[in-house]
Amino acid sequence: QAIYLNKATQLAKDIIKKVVKSGDVVVDATIGNGNDTVFLCNLVGDSGKVYGFDIQKKAVMTTIKKLEMENVIDRAVIIEDGHENIDKYVKEEVSAIMFNLGYLPKADHNITTKYNTTIEAIKKGIKVLKLNGVMTIVVYPGHKEGFEEKIKLLEFLEKIDQKYINVLKLEFINQINNPPFVLALEKKSKDVVF
Numbered sequence: 001q002a003i004y005l006n007k008a009t010q011l012a013k014d015i016i017k018k019v020v021k022s023g024d025v026v027v028d029a030t031i032g033n034g035n036d037t038v039f040l041c042n043l044v045g046d047s048g049k050v051y052g053f054d055i056q057k058k059a060v061m062t063t064i065k066k067l068e069m070e071n072v073i074d075r076a077v078i079i080e081d082g083h084e085n086i087d088k089y090v091k092e093e094v095s096a097i098m099f100n101l102g103y104l105p106k107a108d109h110n111i112t113t114k115y116n117t118t119i120e121a122i123k124k125g126i127k128v129l130k131l132n133g134v135m136t137i138v139v140y141p142g143h144k145e146g147f148e149e150k151i152k153l154l155e156f157l158e159k160i161d162q163k164y165i166n167v168l169k170l171e172f173i174n175q176i177n178n179p180p181f182v183l184a185l186e187k188k189s190k191d192v193v194f
């Protein structure tokens, strides 16, 4: 069993840990069971703020409960709406945004992220990222929608000029069955053109 290089979600957290400081404002674009939301709340500390998005009531309820149990609910703004509407709620600049795509484990697998709204959310997310802010995206190409999402996301991200954003792909090249992988973006210019 690997300890350091076994999970895409852990690799995304390792990147985020390097970037987020106490007092920062950040976004969890897909709260799900709230694991990343709690992780982000702990990183930003008492004076920071975490916006969390999900379209499923179940995810919202589970996450709120988890944040209450961890005593960090005061740092979070939980929004039951799609991340593609991020611009309606997040008016300040943020240092990091985490996406964990796909569907909620042990819930309705039909409620999954879809490439068109994901790309819209990524574009809007890049707008609210501050200079040198970072976005991580964990992609799950092992199911049908996820595979399509992977193709469209890569198509979009590969075309962004490197003078605006550095785009990194971290993937396990010897795992079978389309394993999850991580995309990480660092904003290098205030005026990004897509």
Ligand code: SAM
Pocket: 029, 030, 031, 032, 033, 034, 035, 036, 037, 053, 054, 055, 056, 059, 081, 082, 083, 084, 100, 101, 102, 103, 104, 105, 111, 112, 113, 114, 117
């Ligand atoms: N990060 C979560 C955790 O730590 O438990 C897991 C997230 S789960 C893989 C993906 C989540 O994205 C699901 O809960 C799903 O409801 C949500 N989702 C799907 N479409 C969405 C959208 N347009 N906006 C926000 N969330 C969405």
